[in-house]
Amino acid sequence: MTRLPSRASLYVAFLVLGVYAQIAQALLVREGLVAFYGNEVSLGAFFGSWLFWTAVGSLAATRWQGRGEEALGVLRVVLLLLPVVLLLELGLFRAVRWVLSTAAGELVPLGQLLGSIALLNLPTGLAIGLAFPLAVQGLRLVERDPAGADVPGAVRAASALYALDAFGALAGGLLITFVLIDALGVWRSAALGLVGLGAVVAWLAPGARAWHAAGGIAAAAGVLLVVPAVGVALDTAMERWRFAALQPGLTLVDAVETRYGHFAVGRRGGQLSTVADGRVEGSFPDPEAARQDAAYYHSQADGPRRILLLGGVAGGLAAELLRYPLERLVVVQSDEQAFARLRPHLLADDRQALADPRLSLRFADGRQYVNDLSGTEGFDLVLVLAGDPASAQANRYYTRQFYAAVRRGMAPDGVLCTAVGGASNYFGREVQGYGASVFRTLGQAFAHVAVLPGDTQVYCASAIPGRVTEDPALLERRYLGMPLEEHRFPAIAFHSLLPAEHVRYTRARLGDPPGELNTDERPVTYWLNMVLWGKLSASGLVGGLERLRAMGPWPYLLPPALLVGLLLLRAANGTGSRARARREAAVLGLATLGFVAMAAQLVLLFSYQARVGFVFGRVALLNGVFMAGLAFGAGWLGAALAPRAAWALPALLGLVAGSALALPHVLSAVAGLDGTTVEAAYLGLCFAAGLLTGAGFPLAVDRTQRDTGNALRSSAVSQGADSLGGAAGGLLTGALLVPTLGLAGTSGVLGAAAALAAVPLLYAEYGPARLRWLAARAHPAFPSPAVVGALGFVVLFAGGMALLARGAAPGPQVRFDAGLLEAVSGATDFAERAQPFVHYVGLAPDGRAVAALGSEQLAAAVRGYGGPINLLVAVDEAGTLRGVRHLASRETPSYVAGIDDWLGRLRGQSLADGPLTLDRVDALSGATLTSRAALDSLSLAVRAVGPPAFGRSLAGQAAPRPPAWRQPGFVATLALLVLLAPVYRSGSDRARVVYLVAALAVLGVWLNTPLTEIDVLNLSLGQFAGLADNPQRWLLIAFAATSTVLFGPVWCGYLCPFGALQELLGRAGRLLRLRSYPDRSVETRVRFVKYVLLAAVLLVGWWTGETWRAAFDPMQHVFAGRWTGWVGALTVVVLGAAVIHFRFWCRYFCPVGALLNLGNKLALAGRFGPARRIERCDLGVTHEYDVDCIRCQRCVEGRDLGLPHHAPPRNGPPPILGGRRE
């Protein structure tokens, strides 16, 4: 018989779990870093996915709500399984590179990296997430509140466990960093979890033999694995397994886990390689390379006497440097333990060099060492060979502040040399951006920078002129002038290293466009390295990341702004209680706090690293202090404020917002403090960040508990929100926010997010419970409000992002490769000319000069249906068109389906007599406006290119177009719209039928101008025809928009030609007694399909930038006579179905109809329309603001209805229309 455990045992259990969770996380994150190169992308992915699964686990725990004893049982199972799962996960991390089939040296694509880490984190993250709410429920059971309904009790339990968890994490972090990794290694540390949690499970089940036995077995298994004979053997075997997966072809020589990371030495033949965190750092022996490097560095510094070498000791460089007449060589290494393991494998020369009295070896952080230089050391050569800036940590050796510190610490005429990966012959955009950033930043600190091109680019910089040089002859002279026993480097090779043409090209590329400045506040070079990595691994994410960067801070502010808007809407429409509004606002507030806390902590770590230097132990301390702040915040401050949560939570968010905005100024002030004080200041800031975040937790639990009345649910929801916010903070901050926005920009985003999150809290507490205008329209419209809310959020977010991306998008294509130019024009030998606009001049086989150019750069104002059209136009000196090709446009795909054939037929047309117009050539079938726009673009481009390419004009100006009021289509449309008012106001069914026939004839058969999904997409992106180009289109769109806002979807009911066609068929069907109505329960759900299609059309269109996927709507094709293929089949099905089911396409599938239907929720002037008799509606409309009314007004006279009237809706349940055939 299991008895209830004591409160103390639950407290201890949770403390142990906190310790364990931190150890497990540290072990797994190290595995992740080794498997995936250890940069901020993998770190962000790790913490983000860990917290995400924790949130999912927390929310999943709600199924044990109110089932106290069962919850305790599940908690024991979770605690028992956790250490077993950890051992499995460690094994999986070591096998992941097998699964991904990544060859040695190959980069894992970003998408595979993110996916793998997210999947591998699932088991442990989920289980840890489950444990917290289960423990809260267990604690309430022990405290005689099995239902968990008592508010203060629930807040107290959640706060206490949260605080214990944080303290446990602090202890776990310190243990793993300073004791376990060094003493036990990975596997034996993990096995300790079996011992600890096994014992805890046994203690949590007093009187239960089965649990005692299970806990005992787990603990015994743990002890067995910790025993050196077993544990060390397992460690060694797993190390070999991992190394074989990471570096196939290399044999493991030695490996060690240190507190700084993983270090290994591998062998292949006679070559040894050092591997740090899964990445090959270097290979040796390579005596020629070491000799060349030493000769180059010495020659650049012109015989240095004192050298500082940061990194790069293994390749024999130190020994080579010492062959020169030096006074002193200081070598700085950060990881003493790793160096001790490398030392026996160093070349004999290197080992000898280490014993040279001129060499002094220092174990310190390189950045810190440089920061502490006083200048009296007089280094006249500083070699920074700390590896590429592939992480924020490595990036510290490439910032303006670091270079400035080096300059202060070295001799005035000293030289700094550094090396990064480059490209030997060709600079793509990514290599250019990366190299140019290093080049520019170096140039900020030193006036003179010399470049050595190659696969590894070496930059040498000096403050005085004439010291560093790209002149191979000068380097050669300097080298030969050095008093060496033997000049072992062939000095003539300087000429091969620095061919003048190559150096010129490299310098030109590095300066155009200028690189971005890399600073401690905005460490951008490692971001550029990540972009390069993504490009080299063929990752599709790179483009997205770059687009995101171009958008600035808005992508990060858009989600909270939308969430706040939706919450306010929900709180004000009066459909829920005030308690619910408070809970939802509190959950958003806590998620924001989680986000801000995680991000702020990372900002502090970045700043600390840069200011004080990366000292691993101190960083662990900083994290520990943050955790202590969390614990005090939750256990003391938050718990004390919980009874006053109504104002305390928004006030806390306000305080956090203010603190975040002040953070850059505080950090600037801290930077001016002296050594000891600065460290104390950082510790204080970390504690404050933890305290504020921790205090929010009990406050949110209080607001949630008051609505849910259940301790498990409220703690689960709170932990879920906290973790999700933290996940977003972890994922975004290190990899995106800091490198792209800088510390100041990041702080601004954090402050704004916190301030936004306070708004719904204040409204929920002090705002009106309902706004009458909104409440009248709050009639639920869809089968599942939650699904619709999520869909709405996603669509609005995607729309906002699409607009931001459009704002940041590059201009039209203006540059083309030779192949395309030749293919379009038939000419060859094109030369590019950049002025006055980009164009090319080549030669045709008949000897005529040919000019080619992209038209949009000159004809951006010419618009088809969806904005400008970019054409590649080639014309010869006689004004004869040599070829045209369609490059890009946002026209309806069916309009441009045959455009290249049509453009191909224009070849040979002469523009010498005037521009091409539709008087001279036939229009593209069914696309008059597109054809006209294409011809105008083409003519404008030809007219513009004449003078720069051939020195004379080639084409005259187009004749002015007749004014809109003289265009028959415009006049007919205007008349139709004017006539709508009396027809609509009358409510007459007969008049409406006549009107539908007119709309079908004019807007469908004659003009083919229905309002389509392509229009919606183009309008959403601000792309539309010019007013002068297509006044009829403007008239229709403006009318549809205005009438929808004022009256609802009148367009659907009266003007849509495809709707009219369906309705006329449907009326015929009724006369033939074919009309049928599906059952309401089925019909209501099928109606939702059109909203899903609308969302899909928008999302896909915005995401891909293409519109063809939105071209499935038969109304885009039916009036152009395209009745073939799938669209033809669809048209037949839809029109056939419309005979039986009233407006089959409109009601169930039409995305445009779905959008316009939303106008029912506005209908600002609805009362000026005819009085609807909703109780007569045969289509299920039940409410004045029902979203599904298409304003057909058939209910007014009731002539075309197929079902009996139902009772007018009041407050009772809605009527269910039985399906039946008339």
Added chain:
Amino acid sequence: MTGPRRWHVRRRDAPFLALVALTLACIGGFLATGSDSPAGPGGGWRRIDRDALERRIEAGDLSGREALWYRAVEPARR
């Protein structure tokens, strides 16, 4: 929430649902077969014509001569 909470699918709704399914299938068919519009330059999937490639390799078009973008430079003098 005023809508019915549960499905009431009856036999007589089968033709309606069949029409819905047919419509969705046609939309799916349209999307699966892609756009009728031609791919832009460089757009869409490409398949390597191995025979043509081998012919060019064997003819020495891709090797056996210096690349056009290299130019001989004067040998460096000491």
